[in-house]
Amino acid sequence: MRYLIGVDLGTSATKTVLFDEECRVVASASEDYVMAQPQNGWAEQAPEDWYQAVLHTIQAVMAKSQVAAADVKGIGLSGQMHGLVMLDAEDRVIRPAILWCDQRTGQECAEITERVGRERLIAITANPALTGFTASKILWIRKHEPKNYAACRHILLPKDYIRFRITGDYATEVSDASGMQLLDVPQRQWSEEILRRLDIDPAFLGRVYESPEVTGTLTAEFAAAAGLDPRTVVVGGAGDNAAAAVGTGVVSDGCAFTTIGTSGVVFAHTSTPRIDPQGRVHTFCCAVPGCWHVMGVTQAAGLSLKWFRDNLAEGYREREIREGIDAYDLMNAAVAKVPIGSRRLFYLPYLMGERTPHLNPNCRGVFFGLSAIHTKEDMIRAVMEGVAYSLKDCNDILQEMDVRVQAMMACGGGGRSPVWRQMLADMYGCGVTTMQSEEGPALGVAILAGVGAGIFRDVPTACREFIHTKNTTLPNATAGVYYAKGHRLYQKLYRQLAGCYEDLAEL
Numbered sequence: 001m002r003y004l005i006g007v008d009l010g011t012s013a014t015k016t017v018l019f020d021e022e023c024r025v026v027a028s029a030s031e032d033y034v035m036a037q038p039q040n041g042w043a044e045q046a047p048e049d050w051y052q053a054v055l056h057t058i059q060a061v062m063a064k065s066q067v068a069a070a071d072v073k074g075i076g077l078s079g080q081m082h083g084l085v086m087l088d089a090e091d092r093v094i095r096p097a098i099l100w101c102d103q104r105t106g107q108e109c110a111e112i113t114e115r116v117g118r119e120r121l122i123a124i125t126a127n128p129a130l131t132g133f134t135a136s137k138i139l140w141i142r143k144h145e146p147k148n149y150a151a152c153r154h155i156l157l158p159k160d161y162i163r164f165r166i167t168g169d170y171a172t173e174v175s176d177a178s179g180m181q182l183l184d185v186p187q188r189q190w191s192e193e194i195l196r197r198l199d200i201d202p203a204f205l206g207r208v209y210e211s212p213e214v215t216g217t218l219t220a221e222f223a224a225a226a227g228l229d230p231r232t233v234v235v236g237g238a239g240d241n242a243a244a245a246v247g248t249g250v251v252s253d254g255c256a257f258t259t260i261g262t263s264g265v266v267f268a269h270t271s272t273p274r275i276d277p278q279g280r281v282h283t284f285c286c287a288v289p290g291c292w293h294v295m296g297v298t299q300a301a302g303l304s305l306k307w308f309r310d311n312l313a314e315g316y317r318e319r320e321i322r323e324g325i326d327a328y329d330l331m332n333a334a335v336a337k338v339p340i341g342s343r344r345l346f347y348l349p350y351l352m353g354e355r356t357p358h359l360n361p362n363c364r365g366v367f368f369g370l371s372a373i374h375t376k377e378d379m380i381r382a383v384m385e386g387v388a389y390s391l392k393d394c395n396d397i398l399q400e401m402d403v404r405v406q407a408m409m410a411c412g413g414g415g416r417s418p419v420w421r422q423m424l425a426d427m428y429g430c431g432v433t434t435m436q437s438e439e440g441p442a443l444g445v446a447i448l449a450g451v452g453a454g455i456f457r458d459v460p461t462a463c464r465e466f467i468h469t470k471n472t473t474l475p476n477a478t479a480g481v482y483y484a485k486g487h488r489l490y491q492k493l494y495r496q497l498a499g500c501y502e503d504l505a506e507l
Helices: 047-065 107-116 117-124 134-144 148-150 158-167 175-181 192-198 218-225 239-246 302-312 314-324 329-336 376-400 420-427 441-452 459-466 477-506
Strands: 005-011 011-022 026-033 071-080 084-088 154-157 171-172 207-209 215-217 233-235 255-260 264-270 282-287 292-298 345-350 366-368 407-411 434-435 471-472
Touching: 005 047, 005 239, 011 047, 011 233, 026 047, 026 233, 026 239, 047 158, 071 158, 071 239, 071 441, 084 148, 084 158, 084 407, 107 117, 107 134, 107 192, 117 192, 134 148, 134 175, 134 192, 134 434, 148 158, 148 218, 148 282, 154 158, 158 171, 158 218, 158 233, 171 175, 171 215, 171 282, 175 282, 239 292, 239 441, 255 420, 255 434, 264 376, 292 376, 302 314, 302 329, 302 376, 314 329, 314 376, 314 471, 329 376, 329 420, 345 376, 345 477, 366 477, 376 420, 407 420, 420 434, 420 477, 441 459
Parallel strands: 005 071, 071 233, 171 207, 255 407, 407 434
Antiparallel strands: 005 011, 011 026, 084 154, 215 233, 255 264, 264 292, 282 292, 345 366, 434 471
16 A cells, blocks of 8 residues: 655644545644734744644654555645745745735735736736735845845745655745745746846756656655655645645635635635736646636634634633533534524624735724624624625625536635634635545645656546545525625625725824
């Protein structure tokens, strides 16, 4: 039996899963780490924490499984996108990585737009200048930390830093590179024009591969430490959402998924590069060679519920410890008893600014409609509904772009919540389907590794054989009517507060 490893480098933890050649889980392990917020709207992590988590979780799955090292044929890497990792001439990390949700680069985005031109920027990179993307982070370092910029010799994305540590190769792949704002997305290669206009040395960037391509093999040092064979191939892998698409079988036109992780995403596959001229959603290369995807992103989806749990719902954490039941399961059970609409309470999930559809790093979270009748459980449901409204914003734009979806999958931690899935089905007006496997990105990149290792013919064929649906949540028409009205008020609240957000940023 041959085996594959999928590594998913998340924002809060790394999860590593060992699969057999029929994509069945053999063993899994995860390790958490922290995110630092040195200032309001900033987000950073230590790349060494990622590496240690990857090493430890691979060691753990190999120890649990007792699989022979020589039988592990490939490794696929997935991870949080857009993060900036800078290495010096000795390959040392220069400073903590600036993450996808960091919002410090508003001025740099304006500079990118001025240097390139908004229309030209969207034509090449398929997206407007965004604070979350990597290019603006590079310009921020150049302006605010010139010594660090002068020391830089290599720029890597989070999962590609792991690739470097385990193979010694400076490389990336098209799906993750699409979120750097340096890639010509329609042509699937670095844009010489963008690099020239932004005055970024192309030598800083690694070679770009397709997601199932082999980028290298393990170093002898890492293989020995991890309990693997140095001949094990490492493939390009994919950004977290592109990997989740493979792991949920969203690899052909008409298929889409909604994920509720730290961020929230509505993602649809397309065989042609469809670009929103307003830049409200992202068009990236996907993990299927020669194809693309369109996705809307809300910054603080699961993060909103985690924030509420950690800061305002301590009682659920205490019950988790006392009763041995996950706090989120307890919260879901309580929310199921709250009527739709949370007794006319709304939540705007803008804890980290927002991407789709507002592209506003300055907007912040809001509870609207609070009264003395509201309970903690009403507030929890309002948080979940607010996140679902933000995902409906994303889905509506895809429909405007004529990206037609016949099948909507649900994944991510929030996708396991029957309450959240029902909200999405009611708001979208279509069924929301779960998968038999919940491994998502880890399974996706394991499939990519299987293609690279020659175990599978290609990505769509493997998905047809190994990805299976579980159950479907159907929409409730009555709830859908209410949510349509609620969504209009939700959108109006942002418009009314837009100026106030700017005032707040300047206060």
